[in-house]
Amino acid sequence: MRADLDIIQDWIPAGSRVLDLGCGNGELLAWLRDNKSVSGYGLEIDPGNIAECVRKGVNVIEQDLDKGLGNFASNSFDVVVMTQSLQAMHYPDKVLEEMLRVGKTCIITFPNFGHWRCRWYLASKGRMPVSDFLPYTWYNTPNIHFCTFEDFEALCHKLQVRVQDRLAVDREHRHSLGSRLWPNLLGEIGIYRVCGPSVADALIAV
16 A cells, blocks of 8 residues: 555544545555445546546545535545645635535645755746656646645634644655654655544543
């Protein structure tokens, strides 16, 4: 399993009901089903990935995430997951609100545009960064809303979202003392677990 998904699965309790947004080929849901008795659905728009989900026996729905999650009731999932897709959404704030509406907790990963390599590329070349990890140029990239750790946490604060866990990792999904001390500078990828105010209040009460 992909290294980031291996980190994520540790945050998903056995027997949970999970919604995976932009689920790709269904790798995470298939593993969770087989190893942690998790049930749920994946949402995907790519026909090839949908076919692969079907082959794996993963419940998948073809759906454009920018159009919302109105086909799901509030609090219908224990965990909602979105990996490496938030920055490709037209309205990431609305997507985050919808995730928190339908799920008790949410797990989100995204590339950190505040990483020192991005800063150095901009400062030295005066152009938008291009790398093995971010291989697109500014005019053909699917990533339309790059953000930093600080940006994402500011959005969480605005939406009254509580950050339960955060990992700042490199492109190999390793974390270190440096990335814990200076996540916005040294973390290439952010892995967050968040919840809404009602869930946060319940956790505090417990």
